Amino acid sequence: xxxxxxxxxxxxxxxxxxxxxxxxxxxxxxxxxxxxxxxxxxxxxxxxxxxxxxxxxxxxxxxxxxxxxxxxxxxxxxxxxxxxxxxxxxxxxxxxxxxxxxxxxxxxxxxxxxxxxxxxxxxxxxxxxxxxxxxxxxxxxxxxxxxxxxxxxxxxxxxxxxxxxxxxxxxxxxxxxxxxxxxxxxxxxxxxxxxxxxxxxxxxxxxxxxxxxxxxxxxxxxxxxxxxxxxxxxxxxxxxxxxxxxxxxxxxxxxxxxxxxxxxxxxxxxxxxxxxxxxxxxxxxxxxxxxxxxxxxxxxxxxxxxxxxxxxxxxx
Amino acid sequence: xxxxxxxxxxxxxxxxxxxxxxxxxxxxxxxxxxxxxxxxxxxxxxxxxxxxxxxxxxxxxxxxxxxxxxxxxxxxxxxxxxxxxxxxxxxxxxxxxxxxxxxxxxxxxxxxxxxxxxxxxxxxxxxxxxxxxxxxxxxxxxxxxxxxxxxxxxxxxxxxxxxxxxxxxxxxxxxxxxxxxxxxxxxxxxxxxxxxxxxxxxxxxxxxxxxxxxxxxxxxxxxxxxxxxxxxxxxxxxxxxxxxxxxxxxxxxxxxxxxxxxxxxxxxxxxxxxxxx
Numbered sequence: 001x002x003x004x005x006x007x008x009x010x011x012x013x014x015x016x017x018x019x020x021x022x023x024x025x026x027x028x029x030x031x032x033x034x035x036x037x038x039x040x041x042x043x044x045x046x047x048x049x050x051x052x053x054x055x056x057x058x059x060x061x062x063x064x065x066x067x068x069x070x071x072x073x074x075x076x077x078x079x080x081x082x083x084x085x086x087x088x089x090x091x092x093x094x095x096x097x098x099x100x101x102x103x104x105x106x107x108x109x110x111x112x113x114x115x116x117x118x119x120x121x122x123x124x125x126x127x128x129x130x131x132x133x134x135x136x137x138x139x140x141x142x143x144x145x146x147x148x149x150x151x152x153x154x155x156x157x158x159x160x161x162x163x164x165x166x167x168x169x170x171x172x173x174x175x176x177x178x179x180x181x182x183x184x185x186x187x188x189x190x191x192x193x194x195x196x197x198x199x200x201x202x203x204x205x206x207x208x209x210x211x212x213x214x215x216x217x218x219x220x221x222x223x224x225x226x227x228x229x230x231x232x233x234x235x236x237x238x239x240x241x242x243x244x245x246x247x248x249x250x251x252x253x254x255x256x257x258x259x260x261x262x263x264x265x266x267x268x269x270x271x272x273x274x275x276x277x278x279x280x281x282x283x284x285x286x287x288x289x290x291x292x293x294x295x296x297x298x299x300x301x302x303x304x305x306x307x308x309x310x311x312x313x314x315x316x
Numbered sequence: 317x318x319x320x321x322x323x324x325x326x327x328x329x330x331x332x333x334x335x336x337x338x339x340x341x342x343x344x345x346x347x348x349x350x351x352x353x354x355x356x357x358x359x360x361x362x363x364x365x366x367x368x369x370x371x372x373x374x375x376x377x378x379x380x381x382x383x384x385x386x387x388x389x390x391x392x393x394x395x396x397x398x399x400x401x402x403x404x405x406x407x408x409x410x411x412x413x414x415x416x417x418x419x420x421x422x423x424x425x426x427x428x429x430x431x432x433x434x435x436x437x438x439x440x441x442x443x444x445x446x447x448x449x450x451x452x453x454x455x456x457x458x459x460x461x462x463x464x465x466x467x468x469x470x471x472x473x474x475x476x477x478x479x480x481x482x483x484x485x486x487x488x489x490x491x492x493x494x495x496x497x498x499x500x501x502x503x504x505x506x507x508x509x510x511x512x513x514x515x516x517x518x519x520x521x522x523x524x525x526x527x528x529x530x531x532x533x534x535x536x537x538x539x540x541x542x543x544x545x546x547x548x549x550x551x552x553x554x555x556x557x558x559x560x561x562x563x564x565x566x567x568x569x570x571x572x573x574x575x576x577x578x579x580x581x582x583x584x585x586x587x588x589x590x591x592x593x
């Protein structure tokens with residue numbers, strides 16, 4: 001930065017004649033302006049990412065001298081380690097609950113509030129969890145879900161049900177975390193669906209009415225749902241990635257317990273890398289995570305590209 | 317009309333929306349109520365905590381004295397501000413160069429930026445952590461700030477914004493003797509203001525609420541940010557087990573961003589949606 005600030009760039013280019021600054025001076029200015037970002041991009045993103053890829057084939061461990069190449073041993077360990085299999089299963093369960101619920105609920109809310117007189121008020125309420133500190137609100141959820149005296153259990157007992165030890169029972173803990181995850185994601189999905197809904201032309205609904213689809217569900221299936229398809233693909237990919245990356249609630253509320261029932265992929269990565277300092281193994285986990293996320297993003301790009309091409313060719 | 321407008325369906329749709337909205341707002345409400353209720357009365361079997369003045373004074377007093385909550389918040393503020401200022405200072409010139417100047421290496425840099433967009437934030441953290449540990453920088457502001465000062469997302473966003481900016485204006489500025497750097501700061505930055513506001517909100521929310529990275533590099537309570545401080549408060553410190561004080565801390569940590577959100581919802585929503593694309 002200091003470099004770019006110290007050099008008076010105009011002095012590089014005697015811009016007397018011609019409309020444009022001479023190409024060479026422009027090239028120099030371009031390099032100087034982009035050098036800080038380029039260096040940092042290499043030092044803080046691309047370099048470390050490549051390094052992680054190499055580290056994942058080693059037995060590197062912080063504090064132990066000497067690194068050896070051990071081939072794909074970290075990856076085979078990942079595939080055979082029952083602990084990692086457990087955290088994959090927990091993550092899959094979490095994703096399986098959170099993704100359909102957060103998408104379905106977000107879509108429902110968006111469709112219902114799109115024409116509501118209180119749209120702004122509802123939007124505020126549903127978006128609030130997205131803007132708030134998840135760590136602070138997770139502690140509030142924990143108190144609400146208190147195993148004996150929390151609001152949720154007091155309510156259950158008033159309704160005649162027996163109390164549930166939400167976060168401290170291995171059978172329910174991951175679902176309790178999933179509920180918090182859904183609570184946090186609905187508002188975000190709602191906003192994306194609202195944006196999608198606002199692009200659907202009113203004429204389509206009028207045409208649907210002429211075709212006899214004048215009732216709620218019919219109109220939804222005939223017009224809204226197909227027109228929202230690209231947004232839905234995008235929301236689905238985003239929600240899968242976000243759910244797959246669940247970390248805060250686990251780190252604050254359960255630390256992977258009780259009995260490993262909430263140890264998820266990113267939390268396992270954190271423990272392996274920064275608690276046990278098994279750098280090689282943690283790198284292998286993060287490389288796999290990267291491959292998974294990239295794969296999803298590419299799928300999403302392909303779908304929206306095809307959609308764009310279809311539109312460009314005169315479809316809709 | 318997306319759904320039919322018969323009065324019965326309108327009632328059902330309102331009922332669904334209100335129920336959901338209550339669920340969304342309830343944890344905030346409960347947190348505020350509990351933060352005002354004496355510790356001994358929060359879990360006394362009643363459905364909701366009942367606030368008292370004495371409870372409020374006790375809880376907020378404990379939150380502010382038993383743990384250095386104000387220190388946590390000040391740390392969070394300094395860290396967020398430093399990250400944001402550096403991100404913008406680095407991304408604006410680069411975004412401008414990528415959009416409007418032809419220089420050798422530009423295509424490669426653009427590919428690098430696009431690749432960088434694909435890399436999840438957790439991926440580079442192991443080597444960065446090792447580097448910070450080896451240089452004795454753990455438990456410092458530098459450790460909290462440094463890894464985030466390059467935002468490929470900001471570069472990409474600003475570049476997209478600048479591409480459509482009219483070249484005639486730039487040429488006129490050049491004829492007036494503007495350097496490329498002063499074009500970046502005095503013409504492009506104001507032109508990109510909406511994008512800068514959106515990005516700033518995204519960046520501040522992300523780093524104020526971030527738990528992962530502070531948890532990795534900070535162990536000294538004096539250096540903790542707001543989110544990490546709350547997590548620490550819950551587990552350790554003199555406040556552990558004191559739900560009322562913990563909720564008071566939660567209210568204090570959540571209040572700045574939530575009030576900010578309530579005041580400028582549109583900007584907030586645009587910023588967060590843009591940031592996660």
